Amino acid sequence: MxxxxxxxxxxxxxxxxxxxxxxxxxxxxxxxxxxxxxxxxxxxxxxxxxxxxxxxxxxxxxxxxxxxxxAPARDEKACPQCGETNPGNFMSCWQCGGALPD
Ligand SMILES: [Zn+2]
Known part of the structure; x- marks a missing residue:
């Protein structure tokens, strides 16, 4: 072992x-x-x-x-509009401004 x-x-x-x-x-x-x-x-x-x-x-x-x-941190989330990865505490996408899911 x-x-x-x-x-x-x-x-x-x-x-x-x-x-x-x-x-x-x-x-x-x-x-x-x-x-x-x-x-x-x-x-x-x-x-x-x-x-x-x-x-x-x-x-x-x-x-x-x-x-x-x-691997990416679990608290990141992908923008549903453009697919960009955002930090989990963001309310809207830093790239396109779209609303992010909770
Ligand atoms: Zn976006």
């Missing part, structure tokens, strides 16, 4: 694991229940880790996770 990612939160770890499994890459999350499985790791440093079962898939898994990280 190879560790391919250290997630800031368990949710992030779960998203990463889901992305990998959707591509057929088997993975496990360690430290998911840090309080119960600490071993020698100090509690505050126990962040969720993603490990892939198959060492041969390490490079592929890292690629997938890098793409995940580069």
């Amino acid at each position: 190879k560790r391919v990612h250290i997630a800031p939160t368990l949710l992030d770890a779960q998203l990463a694991a889901d992305a990998l499994s959707s591509l057929g890459i088997a993975s496990h999350i360690f430290n998911a229940n840090a309080a119960g499985a600490l071993g020698e790791v100090p509690f505050m440093q126990a962040q969720p880790e993603i490990w892939v079962d198959d060492d041969a898939q390490e490079a592929r898994a890292r690629e997938v996770l890098a793409c995940l990280h580069d």
